[in-house]
Structures are given as C-alpha cells and as structure tokens.
Amino acid sequence: MFILITNDDGIHAPGLTALFHELKQRGEVAVVAPESEQSAVGHAISLSHPLRVKEVDLKGGGRGWAVNGTPADCVKIGVAEILPRLPDLVISGINLGPNVGINVLYSGTVSAATEAAILGVKAAAVSLHTYQDADFLEAARVFAGLLPRLQQWPGWGNGICLNVNLPAVPGDKIRGVRVVRQEICPLVERFERRVDPRAQIYYWLAGINDHRPQEFDTDYGSLQAGYITITPIHHDLTHYPSLRALKGLIEI
C-alpha cells in the first residue's frame, strides 16, 4: 500500500508527524505538505504564483516534500510531479481541531481529501477534537486501527472521500464509531474590531466554533457525544431536490 500524507497545519506539524510514523508501519508512505500553516484556505489552489517544492527532514526521521502552496496544491503536484506512481490512499491530517459542520467548507484538511477523490484516489481527512494538549500519537493509533475496516468499503474512492473526526480521549474511552451526515447550521461568528498603533481600524474573525448542543445524527453532534465520526463527502454541490422545481419555473 502506497500512502500519501498531507495536511493544512504544515509539514512540521505534530499531527502529521504522528500519522507518518504510525502509517509507515503499514505501508510505503510519502509526505507532500504545505511548508507553512494553511488553515481555513478551503479548496484554494495557486494560479497566480508558481509552486516550489523542497525536500525536507521530517521530525523523528524520514523525508518529505514541502510545497509553498495549499493542501489541494500539494495533492495535485504530489500526484502529477513528485510521486513515482499514483498513491493507493491519501490521508490528510491529523488536524489540530475538528472539521465538522460548516467548517468542512473552510477546511484545507478536508479539501486535500476532496482533491484526491477528484483524482480518483481513496482519501480521508482526519481531525482531532481539541485545540490544546493534543495526543496525536494516540489519535494516529486510533485512526490506523480503523483503517482496515474503512478499506473494506467498496464505495470508497469513486469520487467520495471520508471526513473522519476523532474525540480527544484515549482509545478505550471512545464511545464508538458513527457514520453521520455533515451538520449545516450557520456558525456563531463575530468580528473583533481593533485599532492599530497608527489609529487604523482592523478586524479579527473570532468565535467561529460554536458550542451549542448539536443533533446527534450529525458529525458535530456525535463528536460532541464522544464518538468517532465518519462522513462520506463528495464534490458535486448540485442541490438535486431543487433541480426539477427550478426547471419548471425557468426553462420556458
């Protein structure tokens, strides 16, 4: 099994390092990841500046390729230019912080997996539900333990990737695994208005993580309840139920 690992926290992020050392016990692993943090870049790709690729040492041993681009760029250039052959699997993560609900749209981690699915490769985005004291070694073990079961699913790879979120607790404290839909409620957001030393106003987007209780049958709700969540996602944004109604009204 030939696995490509990428992420959006950057090639030296501990979540990627842990995943690399765990997965290399199970196959051949290549790392192509952003040279710097690329959180919330969504499905951005680089058109107006060129990409550069640099071979670097990974923490704890091994080599990887650092790219001055986005996670989606890394998957594209990894497959097209860097890797000797198409990977069997692309894993993006492990992200510091969950990628559930509306955040899935903004997530560079998830977009790397979507990009791989577009290219016809099985892919998963893996995120950990904490922003501090993350135990990525444990998270990597938990995900690797889940992987053989995921690989039994024949639907994986046909343009569909998996968005996996892990509770930040030891494996034996996890309540189970749930396959759930993406939660779609708007985030509770606000902008912090500040004044810089030159008396100019600027704004920080703040509070994008909402802590309301969520419906259990969603990624957000089940993750909050202590479960691993898996959401099959795809890149066809068409809202099919609206097609017919709108056709009747518009196509005259």
Added chain:
Amino acid sequence: MFILITNDDGIHAPGLTALFHELKQRGEVAVVAPESEQSAVGHAISLSHPLRVKEVDLKGGGRGWAVNGTPADCVKIGVAEILPRLPDLVISGINLGPNVGINVLYSGTVSAATEAAILGVKAAAVSLHTYQDADFLEAARVFAGLLPRLQQWPGWGNGICLNVNLPAVPGDKIRGVRVVRQEICPLVERFERRVDPRAQIYYWLAGINDHRPQEFDTDYGSLQAGYITITPIHHDLTHYPSLRALKGLIEI
C-alpha cells in the same frame, strides 16, 4: 431591494462595475469586494491575518468597500460590520471566465454566494464564458433580465444559492436558459516545470480548462452549447447514498 455585490476578480474589475451600474437601476446596491484579485481561493477565509476595510470610489461613480481578504471574507464582514442591515440579495461577479464543473470548488466567486446562503441570504454567482474581450455590459443586462424570474422561485435562499453562467454572445444570440447539474469530471491538468534565474525549479499549474465535449445535461455541457446555465448548489457535502452502506460496515 437591498443588494450586496462582491466578486473574486477584485473591486475594480470591469465585471463588478458593469453589474453595479446595471443593478443600481433596480434597487439599493452596496459593494464589498476584495481589494485585489482572489481567483481560485475557493472557500478560504482569513484567520491568521486581520481584515482591513477601505472605502473606495468605483469606476463610473459610486462608492464601495475594499477588503484585504477573500470573497467569503467580504460577505462575512459585509453582513456583520459594514452594511446597515442584512441584504435581500447577494450577487457575486460577474466573473471573467466560466465557473462550471470541478472549477466550482476552486471558485472564489461561487464561494461568496455559498457563504451568503449559509448566512440565510438569497445569492447567485454570475460568470461569463470568456477570458477575453468580455462584454460585461451586455452580460449584466442579460443577468438582470433573468433576475425577476429567479426571484419567483420560493426555494431560493434556504441554504441554496444559484450558480449562473452566461455565454459570451449578445443576448439575442443566447439559445435559452437551462437548469442543470454540476459536471463532475476531473480536469485535464498539468504542471509546467521551469527553472528560475538562480537555477531553482518552480512549477505553474496549467491547462485547467478542458475543452472536451461535455454531457448536455450539465453546467459545462449546456454552456458550451450556447445556453445560460443555472445550477442550484448547497453546502452540505454529505454523500447521502453512501451513508447507509457505510453505516452497515462501520457501526458495529
């Protein structure tokens, strides 16, 4: 009717200017748009740098707010901080070049509309099928002519926005209007490998527009055939047909 206009080509792009002058004949119009070109930024938002907002003169008269961020940032900060009230409508464009097929994922233009839909506002992304000699005045007239019919659709706004693509021909040469799904085939891409004056290698992503004939029942196919295309899109990426199969395999 209070309309917010944004785009991803930047606040001084001619597609936005044409749209502004056309729509201000039909309602109150505010412009909040990126200060510089933001093509292919997808649904990126700015978390690691603060946003600044600058009031600027628009070409041909009028004022707008230029933001040092992405299209999605512009919608968020427009609604939260700049506009006196929630707009009735958000129009993103008119984009130089089509946004159909897989390109929808990379499109900042479309993401601005999606962001508005998340915030509960009716929104449309509007793109013109040419990269040169674009007649945005004509395109703006054609889109404005279509708008009353779109507004009759009761489904618009409930988390669903419209992705509109216009053929680059005079209005009386357009073959009709089609409501179609997003095409989902992978793009034909390659990277151009070059060497800089310091003997370092760099890469340009090239050839992302594919000119194969496409299925007529898709955005790409119908646009190629000379029709205006309208695709209702949403931000729930869940692949529902896979939920049950995967549940049976994983939730044990």
